[in-house]
Amino acid sequence: MNKKLLAVLVVILLAVGGLGLSRILAPKGEEGTKEVTVQVLITSENIDFTDSYKTDTLYLEELLKEQADILMPETEDTQFGPMLVGLMGYQADTNKEYFNIKINGEDAMVGIKEIPVNEGDVFTFEVSGF
Amino acid sequence: MKSQDSNLSVWDIVLIPLLSASLTAGKMALSFIPNVEIVTLLLMVYACVFGFRKAFLVTLIFSTTEIFFYGFQTWLIGYYLIWPLLTYVASSVYKKSQSEWPFAMLALLFGLFFGLFFALVESVFYGFSYGIVYWVRGIPFDLVHGASNFVTGLFLFKPMVSLLTMLRDRYYFAQGLQRQL
Numbered sequence: 357m358n359k360k361l362l363a364v365l366v367v368i369l370l371a372v373g374g375l376g377l378s379r380i381l382a383p384k385g386e387e388g389t390k391e392v393t394v395q396v397l398i399t400s401e402n403i404d405f406t407d408s409y410k411t412d413t414l415y416l417e418e419l420l421k422e423q424a425d426i427l428m429p430e431t432e433d434t435q436f437g438p439m440l441v442g443l444m445g446y447q448a449d450t451n452k453e454y455f456n457i458k459i460n461g462e463d464a465m466v467g468i469k470e471i472p473v474n475e476g477d478v479f480t481f482e483v484s485g486f
Numbered sequence: 487m488k489s490q491d492s493n494l495s496v497w498d499i500v501l502i503p504l505l506s507a508s509l510t511a512g513k514m515a516l517s518f519i520p521n522v523e524i525v526t527l528l529l530m531v532y533a534c535v536f537g538f539r540k541a542f543l544v545t546l547i548f549s550t551t552e553i554f555f556y557g558f559q560t561w562l563i564g565y566y567l568i569w570p571l572l573t574y575v576a577s578s579v580y581k582k583s584q585s586e587w588p589f590a591m592l593a594l595l596f597g598l599f600f601g602l603f604f605a606l607v608e609s610v611f612y613g614f615s616y617g618i619v620y621w622v623r624g625i626p627f628d629l630v631h632g633a634s635n636f637v638t639g640l641f642l643f644k645p646m647v648s649l650l651t652m653l654r655d656r657y658y659f660a661q662g663l664q665r666q667l
Contacts, residue, residue, distance in 0.1 A: 360641070363590075363636075363640065364636070364637050364640065367594065367632075367633050367636045368633055368637075370633075371632065374625075374626070374629045375626050375629055375630075378625055378626050378629075436623050436624070463615050463619075464619075465618065465619045465622060465623075466619070466622075467623070486612065
């Protein structure tokens with residue numbers, strides 16, 4: 357086989373393998389009903405909201421949508437997936453602030469679409485400046 | 487013909503913005519496919535055919551043009567660093583080898599480490615945690631970026647260098663003839 361075509365094939369296979377691996381290694385949500393806590397802190401609006409929910413959802417985005425009546429999430433599509441820009445009627449000014457998401461007190465490493473929902477998790481959404 | 491206050495010829499003054507425009511046009515044309523781009527290939531070719539100095543000026547104009555499209559963003563600081571770095575490495579490699587293989591490898595590595603480089607720049611502004619998130623989140627895009635860069639580099643680098651070298655030499659030849667007349 358032509359050397360160039362072989363090299364391209366190898367690189368494409370490695371890239372596809374890497375993409376597959378990143379999907380396999382991505383954290384997954386726990387099946388079944390879980391009880392989780394959601395906290396929303398928006399200092400400028402004097403919002404300090406905490407509530408617990410029983411849910412079967414696997415990821416945070418689904419949980420937010422499930423509780424849309426109360427949490428009223430608003431998202432913007434980006435190339436990295438949906439970005440949370442609004443909660444409880446407050447829309448963050450994306451030029452100077454964002455919704456910082458913490459899971460059990462630790463900064464989230466991925467967006468809401470990929471944050472798994474596990475039993476006892478505490479999700480904190482706090483509007484923070486850049 | 488050279489301008490009085492710089493070492494740039496009129497040819498350079500016309501050529502450099504044209505090459506910059508071709509980068510912007512190339513980037514725009516492929517912008518609908520995330521992280522598949524032709525800027526890396528074009529800059530490597532420009533650095534090899536026209537030399538580091540001209541290619542460096544091309545990167546400055548290209549990066550500045552991005553501000554007009556996207557406003558001033560922190561990632562633009564990375565643009566002012568990474569594209570000149572690429573042109574420097576490409577022009578240095580070209581002095582040692584004219585084969586397409588080292589350039590395909592350079593393009594591959596450039597794509598694979600693109601996200602990491604920008605994560606480092608972003609972490610200066612938003613903290614180390616943010617940098618890690620930025621990099622990890624972008625790894626699938628870096629894989630696509632690296633693979634597509636490799637393919638374009640392997641198949642298009644040499645024909646483009648040959649074509650541009652021929653056009654450059656033809657121009658110089660014509661200029662030489664005019665001067666003799």
